[in-house]
Amino acid sequence: MQFTDKDENRLMQLMLHRRDIRGNNFLSQELTEQELEKILLAATTAPSVGLSQPWKFVIIRDKQIRQMVYRNFELETHRARQKFSLEAQQQYQQLKLDGIIEAPVNIAVYYTSPENPIIGNNTIPEVGEYSVVCAIQNMWLMARAMNIGMGWVSILNPSVVDDILKAPAGHKLIAYLCIGHVKEFYDIPELEKLNWERRKSLYASIVHNQFSEDYETAHDHRQK
Template identity: 55%
Template sequence: MEGKYFDEATVSVLQEIILHRRDVRGNRFLPTPLEDAVIDQLLMAALNAPSVGFSQPWEFVLIRDQAVKQQVRNSFHEENAKALPQFSEEKQPEYIRLKLEGIMEAPLNIAVFYKPSDKPVLGQTAMPEAGLYSVVCAVQNMWLMARALNIGVGWVSILDAEKVKRILHAPSDNKLVAYLCVGYTNGFYTQPELEILQWEKRKMKEAVVFKEGYY
């Protein structure tokens, strides 16, 4: 059966969405609740991500309760304090100034889990980590849909995954892949914030693309 083909205008819109996707910090979120229909659009995008062996190994926990979010934020503060000494003395003052999460400010948090299969998965027998990569694809789909809807997403990775699992009563074999802060925002940066702050420089294509091997 013939699949759908897209025109140049659609390609241009997708390119714009990709180029303008941003990680949104807590100081940019608005308290406006997300409508159920909008959340369904985000989840639809995630559920239609590619997955190895059509395994669809993802599960999503929607979190609005402030008490639950505060428990997760406590884990962030603990891990953030551990992270600071790992950076150079020059970087530490900059690190302290960064607003690295929006757990309480975002009206919705989404915890994204990988649920391993209890049977062999086609395409995952040699590279079992491909299941995790499938879940990351779902996160990216959700993020791009959010940007198309002018909704901010922030990925919080400075967390103790096992503590978050306990807070959310996740099954023991599930693995936390992403903890997302989601909500309307007062605006998007024209460039990634860490690029603007010169925390890191953008890598050019010539530095990361090789032909026929690492030659």
């Protein structure tokens, strides 16, 4: 199958306008089973090492379960906030960093450890987990193409979430996602809009052939 310049531009627009959605932007409108199935189907088309497809999706609509997850989010948020300067802590406290309660659907995405050897998975075993991340990116892009929002909640203790969801041995939590219809998609990412961070230029992320001593000196300077 061959694609056109129009298809290329449309894909770039989807990537440019993908957003991490928070609870203050979700609508109460329910997701249909057909909408959810499209997003999950997109996930399963992702590349995976050795065609292992090592993903498992736990769909969570139960309010009590989400409330338990949210309590852990509150605890971990309080702990995380202490790592920043006092000024940053004040701004941090004003940020809405989840949509666990507000989104109609939560999805916990797990990596499942292989029972048998996987082609390409021996030297760098983490590539199995990276495969799951590829699936998550597919979900994000498909959701955006459907004008549905998705947010990734990373301020959680995986062990606590495992206990809440009764995850079996051999399952590793990769992402906790909140999905639903939204009020709006911001023109630029919210943290960029609030000047929490600035977007890097493409060229700041490129190294040709090898890392140089000049790169190390510049990197050390940035760390200081």
